[in-house]
Amino acid sequence: MATLGSFALLIALALAAYNLLAGALALRLIATGQPARISPERLADTARRAGIAGFYAVTVAAFALVYSVFTNDFSITYILQHSNRALPGPYKFAALWSGQEGSLLLWAWLLGTYGFVLRLTHKTDVKLYAYAGTILAGVQVFFLSVVNFAAPPFSLLKGAIPDDGNGLNPLLQYPEMVIHPPMLYLGYVGFTVPFCFALGALMMRYPGERWIKVTRVWTMVTWLFLTCGIFLGMHWAYAVLGWGGYWGWDPVENASFMPWLTGTAFLHSVMMQERKGMMKSWNVWLIFATFLLTLLGTLLTRAGLVSSVHAFAQSSIGSWFYIFMLIVLAVCIFTYVLQRSHLKSDQHLESLVSRESSFLFNNLVLLVACFVILWGTLFPILSEYVQGSKVTVGAPFYNRVAIPIGLFLLFLTGVGPLLPWRATSLRAIRRNFVVPSIALWGTAIVCMAVGDWPWKNGAFDPGNFYALIGFSLSAAVFAAILSEFLRGGAVIARQTKRNLFYGIWLLTRRNTRRYGGYIIHIGVVIVVVGLCGSAFNRSEERELALHGTLPIGPYVLECVGFTQDSNLNYNSEYALLDVYKNGKKLFQMSPEKRVYLASQQPQTMVAIHSVPGWDLYVVYEGTNPDTGQPIIKAFLNPLVGWIWAGVAFIVWGTFIALVPSLSPATAALRVPATRAVPTEPVFKGGD
Amino acid sequence: MATPPKIPVILSEVEGPGVASRDASTTTKMGAPSLQSKGGKATNPSRTVFLKTIQAALLAVALCFSLGAGNASIRYNDLSHRMMCTCSCAQLLGECNHVGCPASGPMLNELSAAISTGATDKQILASFAAKYGVTVLAAPPTSGFSLVAWIAPFAVFAAALLGTILLVRHWSVGRTQPVQVSDPAMDALREKIRHETEASGL
Numbered sequence: 001m002a003t004l005g006s007f008a009l010l011i012a013l014a015l016a017a018y019n020l021l022a023g024a025l026a027l028r029l030i031a032t033g034q035p036a037r038i039s040p041e042r043l044a045d046t047a048r049r050a051g052i053a054g055f056y057a058v059t060v061a062a063f064a065l066v067y068s069v070f071t072n073d074f075s076i077t078y079i080l081q082h083s084n085r086a087l088p089g090p091y092k093f094a095a096l097w098s099g100q101e102g103s104l105l106l107w108a109w110l111l112g113t114y115g116f117v118l119r120l121t122h123k124t125d126v127k128l129y130a131y132a133g134t135i136l137a138g139v140q141v142f143f144l145s146v147v148n149f150a151a152p153p154f155s156l157l158k159g160a161i162p163d164d165g166n167g168l169n170p171l172l173q174y175p176e177m178v179i180h181p182p183m184l185y186l187g188y189v190g191f192t193v194p195f196c197f198a199l200g201a202l203m204m205r206y207p208g209e210r211w212i213k214v215t216r217v218w219t220m221v222t223w224l225f226l227t228c229g230i231f232l233g234m235h236w237a238y239a240v241l242g243w244g245g246y247w248g249w250d251p252v253e254n255a256s257f258m259p260w261l262t263g264t265a266f267l268h269s270v271m272m273q274e275r276k277g278m279m280k281s282w283n284v285w286l287i288f289a290t291f292l293l294t295l296l297g298t299l300l301t302r303a304g305l306v307s308s309v310h311a312f313a314q315s316s317i318g319s320w321f322y323i324f325m326l327i328v329l330a331v332c333i334f335t336y337v338l339q340r341s342h343l344k345s346d347q348h349l350e351s352l353v354s355r356e357s358s359f360l361f362n363n364l365v366l367l368v369a370c371f372v373i374l375w376g377t378l379f380p381i382l383s384e385y386v387q388g389s390k391v392t393v394g395a396p397f398y399n400r401v402a403i404p405i406g407l408f409l410l411f412l413t414g415v416g417p418l419l420p421w422r423a424t425s426l427r428a429i430r431r432n433f434v435v436p437s438i439a440l441w442g443t444a445i446v447c448m449a450v451g452d453w454p455w456k457n458g459a460f461d462p463g464n465f466y467a468l469i470g471f472s473l474s475a476a477v478f479a480a481i482l483s484e485f486l487r488g489g490a491v492i493a494r495q496t497k498r499n500l501f502y503g504i505w506l507l508t509r510r511n512t513r514r515y516g517g518y519i520i521h522i523g524v525v526i527v528v529v530g531l532c533g534s535a536f537n538r539s540e541e542r543e544l545a546l547h548g549t550l551p552i553g554p555y556v557l558e559c560v561g562f563t564q565d566s567n568l569n570y571n572s573e574y575a576l577l578d579v580y581k582n583g584k585k586l587f588q589m590s591p592e593k594r595v596y597l598a599s600q601q602p603q604t605m606v607a608i609h610s611v612p613g614w615d616l617y618v619v620y621e622g623t624n625p626d627t628g629q630p631i632i633k634a635f636l637n638p639l640v641g642w643i644w645a646g647v648a649f650i651v652w653g654t655f656i657a658l659v660p661s662l663s664p665a666t667a668a669l670r671v672p673a674t675r676a677v678p679t680e681p682v683f684k685g686g687d
Numbered sequence: 688m689a690t691p692p693k694i695p696v697i698l699s700e701v702e703g704p705g706v707a708s709r710d711a712s713t714t715t716k717m718g719a720p721s722l723q724s725k726g727g728k729a730t731n732p733s734r735t736v737f738l739k740t741i742q743a744a745l746l747a748v749a750l751c752f753s754l755g756a757g758n759a760s761i762r763y764n765d766l767s768h769r770m771m772c773t774c775s776c777a778q779l780l781g782e783c784n785h786v787g788c789p790a791s792g793p794m795l796n797e798l799s800a801a802i803s804t805g806a807t808d809k810q811i812l813a814s815f816a817a818k819y820g821v822t823v824l825a826a827p828p829t830s831g832f833s834l835v836a837w838i839a840p841f842a843v844f845a846a847a848l849l850g851t852i853l854l855v856r857h858w859s860v861g862r863t864q865p866v867q868v869s870d871p872a873m874d875a876l877r878e879k880i881r882h883e884t885e886a887s888g889l
Contacts (some may be wrong), residue, residue, distance in 0.1 A: 117794075180798050241784075243778060243782045243784050244782070247776070250777065351709055351853050352852065352856065352859070357855055360851060360855065361848075361851065364847050364848065364851050367847070368840070368843060368844045371840065372843075375839055379827065387832050389820075389821060390822055391822065391824070391827045391828070392821075392822045392824060392825055392826070393777060393827060394771060394773055394779065394825035395825060396768065396769050396825045397825070397826040397836065401841075405840075456761070459700055459761065496694070565887065604784070619784060621784060633784070
């Protein structure tokens with residue numbers, strides 16, 4: 001299998017190289033109109049077919065690695081280091097991305113899969129897809145070169161082959177680890193496609209904005225994958241790492257967040273280009289930046305530039321990424337300088353108080369947030385270079401700098417939909433802002449009345465203060481979005497003589513993009529409410545003897561037993577805790593600590609009981625060697641469940657936004673014939 | 688069996704807002720005198736609440752970076768979240784749950800002892816930085832080159848905000864008529880759409 005895998009990777013590299021060279025030559029011939037012995041169109045098609053064949057070759061290589069894991073082929077170094085015989089089946093898949101070489105192979109395979117879909121759908125726009133496919137082949141050449149020469153996953157072990165492997169990192173032996181990394185990689189790798197379309201469209205001076213429509217769908221799908229990947233990672237960190245939190249501003253987390261921010265900025269600003277022909281250069285550079293940030297994130301975490309709890313795959317491949325990033329940047333700058341006249345805006349903003357301007361400020365804030373995170377991530381390196389010593393840039397820095405920016409972004413999320421395009425009157429502003437303002441101040445007053453006061457024991461508490469602002473702004477944004485739905489739904493309900501719910505449903509169907517976007521915003525609001533809950537986290541830690549109790553919030557945990565268990569993969573010890581509320585037993589929890597046999601590494605398995613108001617989160621920390629008694633730490637984390645619920649809204653909204661809107665003709669069929677469509681105030685398109 | 692990290696002094700950390708009744712009474716105390724103006728003349732309560740809230744928000748922003756926590760347990764919690772554990776787990780000292788961590792237990796003991804001696808937050812952080820190196824601080828110091836870390840984000844934000852405002856103003860002032868030939872029928876239709884859209888709030 002090692003030979004097959006290595007051979008398949010070489011074939012894939014050769015096919016990608018052919019795709020790049022033949023594709024580039026064909027496009028050159030088409031662009032210049034030079035005569036050639038072979039038709040450029042046929043040459044371009046052979047390049048496309050080579051790209052498709054390359055996907056099959058990488059698939060064979062990926063299959064070979066997975067097969068080797070399942071058959072415990074410890075002659076392959078990678079398998080020896082990341083698997084063992086007793087590893088459960090689903091986690092054998094996880095071995096594919098648990099190390100440097102395997103994860104790069106996964107990257108190459110996902111890139112091949114995206115390329116496969118792109119090349120199969122080339123008839124959408126043959127020329128644009130030919131450009132995009134050729135550029136994508138260039139990226140594939142890089143990644144396939146890395147897995148062939150710098151980080152080969154099929155390296156054979158020298159010397160005697162051990163009977164068993166070292167096992168998978170215990171942190172990765174959790175169900176979400178079978179989903180989270182592939183989802184994150186789908187997001188990371190997926191941004192290559194919009195990048196290729198943007199660069200291709202710029203190279204060929206693609207007329208009109210149609211390429212934006214093509215790119216938007218790819219970007220939304222990719223953005224959705226990245227969003228899910230990030231939140232799955234947060235949930236994994238919450239459920240596995242046992243520190244009671246879900247986001248620690250670790251460089252690897254930051255690396256995934258930065259392209260998400262620029263991708264989000266692109267999804268907003270692209271509406272300006274579609275509607276107004278504005279921000280063309282900006283949009284192109286947003287996509288370029290997003291792709292470069294995915295590369296930078298990979299470089300940061302794999303080249304050992306910054307320390308991270310996730311940096312499981314550090315190696316010397318950094319120089320490969322440096323060179324590739326420089327090449328990509330040079331190509332982007334060169335193409336932009338050469339073709340910038342094609343990106344001249346058709347119109348400019350007319351007013352500071354308009355929907356366009358809110359998009360502009362939204363982009364500005366997203367970009368500043370991205371800069372802050374990049375700055376914080378890179379500052380230790382800069383500090384070491386300037387003053388000879390590293391400093392730590394951890395959560396306190398980001399909490400002070402990024403949270404105010406995030407709250408300002410939330411404010412814009414609420415303001416944007418309330419402003420009409422082009423310009424507005426003071427009267428219209430006043431009318432639109434009444435309900436959100438009432439929601440904002442009402443929520444602030446209620447929050448302060450129930451105890452969210454920015455001062456605690458006479459001292460200012462930034463956590464409470466930010467939570468107060470966050471809750472208030474969330475209420476205002478929610479009110480603004482809800483009023484949009486209600487207002488539009490009421491108009492349609494009146495016209496169709498149906499109920500309000502039907503009106504809202506039809507409103508959404510007629511402009512899925514706009515109202516899907518609003519549902520995403522509602523999801524973001526729910527997530528923010530969940531994040532604000534962290535200001536009120538509590539924790540209790542105690543050594544618990546048998547029948548010892550640990551009170552936390554409204555609960556009392558009583559220890560009713562400690563026991564041990566073992567299987568082929570790990571030994572575990574866990575506590576049995578009865579949970580009481582108001583003297584009544586509600587349920588039992590069993591936090592656990594495992595020691596994995598192959599790696600001899602310990603791992604906590606947290607017990608979580610989640611209700612809408614809070615999570616009861618219990619960790620078995622180990623035993624006190626002096627007393628022999630287990631130490632239990634319990635957290636009461638308010639509103640954490642809201643974060644995951646918010647993600648469900650984001651996913652739902654994205655799906656709605658991806659569904660095509662009802663065309664005017666179809667929409668007309670849904671209203672009585674006497675109600676002429678042109679009189680309706682809802683128009684297809686827009687945001 | 689590996690030694691777990693210990694919290695030596697404070698087994699309970701309440702990071703929440705405190706007791707609701709206390710906060711409610713605080714609200715009442717702050718709100719009550721403001722219901723009347725200086726001359727005993729009644730003012731609009733909603734307006735007063737509004738103004739007070741604005742004042743509170745502004746004051747809070749001003750104090751955000753200058754005030755420290757008041758009592759020992761809050762200071763302990765706050766300071767343990769402003770330092771890193773040195774066991775290379777890359778977690779905050781107050782959150783390190785690394786099984787068998789050799790560093791966090793002694794460091795937390797040290798922190799607890801330092802608070803009980805009456806040292807200020809600044810002195811405690813300085814003593815830890817002197818002992819464990821500046822990387823023990825979870826955020827860059829606000830002096831020397833590290834100050835740049837704090838200034839740059841806000842400077843970039845302010846510059847970008849100002850630049851954007853100036854750009855939009857420049858566009859709106861220097862705006863000329865659209866290049867395309869004006870079509871009276873289209874203009875009328877656009878105006879109608881705009882009017883109807885604004886009238887219906889869409």
